[in-house]
Amino acid sequence: MRIDIVTIFPEFFRVLDLSLLGKARQTGLIEVTAHDLRDFTHDRHRTVDDTPYGGGAGMVMKPEPWGEALDAIVGDGASDALLVVPSPAGEPFTQQLARELAAEEHLVFACGRYEGIDQRVVDHYATRMRVRLISLGDYVLNGGEVAVMAMIEAAGRLVPGVVGNPESLVEESHEGGLLEYPSYTKPAAWRELEVPPVLLSGNHGAIAAWRREQQLERTRRVRPELLD
Ligand SMILES: N#Cc1c(-c2ccc3ccn(Cc4ccc(CN5CCOCC5)cc4)c3c2)n[nH]c1N
Numbered sequence: 551m552r553i554d555i556v557t558i559f560p561e562f563f564r565v566l567d568l569s570l571l572g573k574a575r576q577t578g579l580i581e582v583t584a585h586d587l588r589d590f591t592h593d594r595h596r597t598v599d600d601t602p603y604g605g606g607a608g609m610v611m612k613p614e615p616w617g618e619a620l621d622a623i624v625g626d627g628a629s630d631a632l633l634v635v636p637s638p639a640g641e642p643f644t645q646q647l648a649r650e651l652a653a654e655e656h657l658v659f660a661c662g663r664y665e666g667i668d669q670r671v672v673d674h675y676a677t678r679m680r681v682r683l684i685s686l687g688d689y690v691l692n693g694g695e696v697a698v699m700a701m702i703e704a705a706g707r708l709v710p711g712v713v714g715n716p717e718s719l720v721e722e723s724h725e726g727g728l729l730e731y732p733s734y735t736k737p738a739a740w741r742e743l744e745v746p747p748v749l750l751s752g753n754h755g756a757i758a759a760w761r762r763e764q765q766l767e768r769t770r771r772v773r774p775e776l777l778d
Contacts, residue, residue: 551654551709553582554623554631555698556616557661558598560584562695566702574712582702587611590618599664608665616660616671623658629679631656634701635672636694640683643701645724647684651701652708659701661694727776731764 555563563584567575574580588596599609624631632654641647651657660667675681686697707713734745748760769776 551580552656555584555659556619558587560586571706590615611667613668613670631658633658633681635660635683636697637683640685643684648704651705659698663693728765729768731761
């Protein structure tokens with residue numbers, strides 16, 4: 551999988567050199583490149599924003615630098631890449647959407663700032679490639695970078711070979727539509743708190759049944775809408 555990110559804060563994505571995704575990058579499973587949008591400006595101040603037509607607070611990101619940056623990544627014609635634009639107005643990011651992103655060969659993330667990117671950028675690239683506006687959740691961020699980091703982590707870990715033990719991807723929260731069961735490890739007693747005895751029983755059928763019941767109880771209590 552190839553991932554390109556366009557942002558005015560490319561150093562924000564240095565953290566992707568660490569941990570699981572760092573290893574996936576070293577093995578070539580996932581190739582991540584962050585591009586500085588200001589490298590595609592031509593004025594002394596490397597300007598990427600301007601006042602909004604129609605008035606209103608804040609600034610809007612100019613289309614020209616975005617056009618040059620995205621053309622440098624996907625060329626000047628049609629592209630099979632998927633352009634992902636984080637936006638408060640986007641479709642909700644879910645585990646299912648993470649699976650869909652994980653199946654893509656080439657993802658291009660456009661990280662907006664200020665009040666967002668001139669709409670014509672999305673409208674233009676929608677004539678040349680698939681474009682999806684995606685929202686991390688119903689709260690307001692200052693830009694797309696945090697959302698892109700979450701999307702790359704959620705999708706990247708689903709790419710075959712990235713997570714050592716694929717079984718660990720199955721019994722997670724939101725896999726299979728339920729929240730995950732509680733987990734325990736040694737010691738068997740800690741600050742007078744005991745591990746549930748069934749987990750020490752060695753009875754794999756009883757353990758599986760207990761875990762399933764825990765998933766259902768937790769989902770009913772915390773996220774009942776997932777059971778609809
Ligand atoms: N993913 C994701 C996100 C984002 C996100 C993603 C990308 C950008 C680029 C700029 N921003 C700042 C911004 C904040 C609020 C608004 C709404 N405006 C409506 C009219 O009144 C002014 C305010 C617009 C832009 C972004 C925010 N926020 N929350 C998510 N789940």
